[in-house]
Amino acid sequence: MITYDKVFIGGTWTEPSNPELLDILSPHDESLVGRAAQARPADVDRAVAVARAAFDEGTWPNTPPAERIAVVRRLNSLREARAEEIAAVITAENGSAGWFTRAGQPSLTRQAGAYLKAAEDLAWEETLTPTDPAATVRSVVRREAIGVVAAVIPWNSPFSASLAKIVPALPAGDTVVLKVSPENSLSMGLLAELLAECGLPAGTISVLPADRETSEHLVSHLDVDKVAFTGSTGAGRRIASIAGQQLKRVSLELGGKSAAVVLPDADLARFTAGLAFSCLLNNGEACIAQTRILAPRSRYEEVVAAVQQGVESLKVGDPRDPDTFIGPMVRRDQQQRVRDYIETGIKEGARLVTGGPQVPAGLERGHYVTPTVFADVDNSMRIAQEEIFGPVLVVIAYDDEDDAVRIANDSEYGLSGGVWSADEQHALAVARRIRIRTGTGTVTVNGAPIGFDGPFGGFKAGGLGREYGFAGLDTYLEYKTVTI
Structure with a gap:
C-alpha cells in the first residue's frame, strides 16, 4: 500500500x-x-x-x-x-x-x-x-x-x-x-x-x-x-x-461525442479491429472516444453486426489481467451514471444490440459496466448527444455522404472524430468536410492514432x-x- x-x-x-x-x-x-x-x-x-x-x-x-x-x-x-x-x-x-x-x-x-x-x-x-x-x-x-x-x-x-x-x-x-x-x-x-x-x-x-x-x-x-x-x-x-x-x-x-464515419467502401474487418482502440479506449472513459458510429444505410446491419462482434470479443474484468481490455469505472457514482444512460437509451427507443444496464456476471463487487451497443439511434437522442464517458456505443444510419457529414457536425462538441474508407484520399476529403466552425478539431483516418506534432484540441463545447x-x-x- x-x-x-x-x-x-x-x-x-x-x-x-x-x-x-x-x-x-x-x-x-x-x-x-x-x-x-x-x-x-x-x-x-x-x-x-x-x-x-x-x-x-x-x-x-x-x-x-x-x-x-x-x-x-x-x-x-x-x-x-x-x-x-x-x-x-x-x-x-x-x-x-x-x-x-x-x-x-x-x-x-x-x-x-x-x-x-x-x-x-x-x-x-x-x-x-x-x-x-x-x-x-x-x-x-x-x-x-x-x-x-x-x-x-x-x-x-x-x-x-x-x-x-x-x-x-x-x-x-x-x-x-x-x-x-x-x-x-x-x-x-x-x-x-x-x-x-x-x-x-x-x-x-x-x-x-x-x-x-x-x-x-x-x-x-x-x-x-x-x-x-x-x-x-x-x-x-x-x-x-x-x-x-x-x-x-x-x-x-x-468533452467530446465524437463520430466515426464508416464510408460505404470501408473495410469492416479493419474497422472492427480498430474499433476497440478508437471507440472504447480506457474503458470508454476518454474524451476522444468515437462513440457515435455513422453507418451507410446500404450496409447498416452489416456494420451493426461488426460492432457487436467487436465489442463482445473484448474481455471485461480485473484491469491487472493482461487479457482484460475493459476494466471498471473509476467510481461507484460513475458506474451508476453510465448505467443510467443505458436505461435512458432503452427508454428513448433505441435497439439494444448487446450489453445492457446489468452488471457483468461475477463482477458485482467492483464498479463494472457491461459494454453496450445501441442501434436504430437518432442523432437527437440523449445517448447520441451527451458524453456518457463509459463503454457505450451508438450506431446511427445515414443516407449519403452529405448526410453523414451533417450528422457528424450535428453535436455540441467538436473535439475528435474519425473517417473509415478503403480510399485514403477520399477519407481525407470527407475529414476536411467535418468543418472547423461546426465540426471537430482532430480527425483520424482509418484508426490512425492522434499525433503529437500537430495541434490537438476542440471547437465549441470541445474546448x-x-x-x-x-x-x-x-x-x-x-x-x-x-x-x-
Missing part, C-alpha cells in the same frame, strides 16, 4: 493544512490501495505564493531556454525509468486496463519529444525585417513566460493530462501549480517524486490533489496568470467565466486553445515587441 502523508509544494514535501488522509480504493474490488493527504485552500495559497515568488524573482524564467529544456528532458528520462511502476499504480487507482496504462508510457515520450523539439526550434527573440525598406524603426519580438500557471486535470489519464501542461509550461519559463483529482493521489505522488529529482529551482512547481472546491479557489486566485484545464465542459464553462472576469489567460480541453507541439507551447508564452 502506498501512503503520501504530505503535499508537494514548491518542490518540497510539506505538512498539509489538514492531516486527515484520503483512502484510495480499488475500482476493481474496493480494496484499499493507498492513502494520501489532500490539499485545502490554505495549501493552495502557499503553493501560489511560492510560485509567484519564484517567478517574480526570475530564477526560472531567466534561466536560458536550453537549460530549461534540459531539465524537462531529465524529467522525461526519470519517468521512462519508472514507466512500469507508474502504469501499475494508475491501473490500481483508476481501474484503467493494464494494456492502456502501459501503452501510454511510450506515448508520453513522443508527446514530450514534440513539445521539446518545438521549444528547441523556437526563435525566443527575433528581429523582424521591416516591410518598408525606408523604415528607420525595427521591431524585436520576444517570447516570454506568462507567469504562474494553474494546471487542472481530470482523473481519467493523469500522466498524459498533467505532462501535456507541465512539459510546455516549464520550458516556457512559467511556474506551475498542478491540481490533480483525489482519485489520482498515488500516481501524481509519483510524478511529484520525479519533479523533486529533475533539478527544478525551489518554488517552480507544486502538485496538489484536491476536491472541486479547492480547485475553484486555485483558478480564482488573483496571483494566477493562466489556467490550463482538462475536464468536463460544465467545469470548463465555469473556469472560462472566472478567467474572463479576471482577464487571465485560459486554455480548455473539454478552447490547443495542446501538443508548437501550438501547445505557444499557449504558455506571451509576446513582447520592442521597437528600436
Whole structure:
C-alpha cells in the first residue's frame, strides 16, 4: 500500500493544512490501495505564493531556454525509468486496463519529444525585417513566460493530462501549480517524486490533489496568470467565466461525442479491429472516444453486426489481467451514471444490440459496466448527444455522404472524430468536410492514432486553445515587441 502523508509544494514535501488522509480504493474490488493527504485552500495559497515568488524573482524564467529544456528532458528520462511502476499504480487507482496504462508510457515520450523539439526550434527573440525598406524603426519580438500557471486535470489519464501542461509550461519559463483529482493521489505522488529529482529551482512547481472546491479557489486566485484545464465542459464553462472576469489567460480541453464515419467502401474487418482502440479506449472513459458510429444505410446491419462482434470479443474484468481490455469505472457514482444512460437509451427507443444496464456476471463487487451497443439511434437522442464517458456505443444510419457529414457536425462538441474508407484520399476529403466552425478539431483516418506534432484540441463545447507541439507551447508564452 502506498501512503503520501504530505503535499508537494514548491518542490518540497510539506505538512498539509489538514492531516486527515484520503483512502484510495480499488475500482476493481474496493480494496484499499493507498492513502494520501489532500490539499485545502490554505495549501493552495502557499503553493501560489511560492510560485509567484519564484517567478517574480526570475530564477526560472531567466534561466536560458536550453537549460530549461534540459531539465524537462531529465524529467522525461526519470519517468521512462519508472514507466512500469507508474502504469501499475494508475491501473490500481483508476481501474484503467493494464494494456492502456502501459501503452501510454511510450506515448508520453513522443508527446514530450514534440513539445521539446518545438521549444528547441523556437526563435525566443527575433528581429523582424521591416516591410518598408525606408523604415528607420525595427521591431524585436520576444517570447516570454506568462507567469504562474494553474494546471487542472481530470482523473481519467493523469500522466498524459498533467505532462501535456507541465512539459510546455516549464520550458516556457512559467511556474506551475498542478491540481490533480483525489482519485489520482498515488500516481501524481509519483510524478511529484520525479519533479523533486529533475533539478527544478525551489518554488517552480507544486502538485496538489484536491476536491472541486479547492480547485475553484486555485483558478480564482488573483496571483494566477493562466489556467490550463482538462475536464468536463460544465467545469470548463465555469473556469472560462472566472478567467474572463479576471482577464487571465485560459486554455480548455473539454468533452467530446465524437463520430466515426464508416464510408460505404470501408473495410469492416479493419474497422472492427480498430474499433476497440478508437471507440472504447480506457474503458470508454476518454474524451476522444468515437462513440457515435455513422453507418451507410446500404450496409447498416452489416456494420451493426461488426460492432457487436467487436465489442463482445473484448474481455471485461480485473484491469491487472493482461487479457482484460475493459476494466471498471473509476467510481461507484460513475458506474451508476453510465448505467443510467443505458436505461435512458432503452427508454428513448433505441435497439439494444448487446450489453445492457446489468452488471457483468461475477463482477458485482467492483464498479463494472457491461459494454453496450445501441442501434436504430437518432442523432437527437440523449445517448447520441451527451458524453456518457463509459463503454457505450451508438450506431446511427445515414443516407449519403452529405448526410453523414451533417450528422457528424450535428453535436455540441467538436473535439475528435474519425473517417473509415478503403480510399485514403477520399477519407481525407470527407475529414476536411467535418468543418472547423461546426465540426471537430482532430480527425483520424482509418484508426490512425492522434499525433503529437500537430495541434490537438476542440471547437465549441470541445474546448478552447490547443495542446501538443508548437501550438501547445505557444499557449504558455506571451509576446513582447520592442521597437528600436
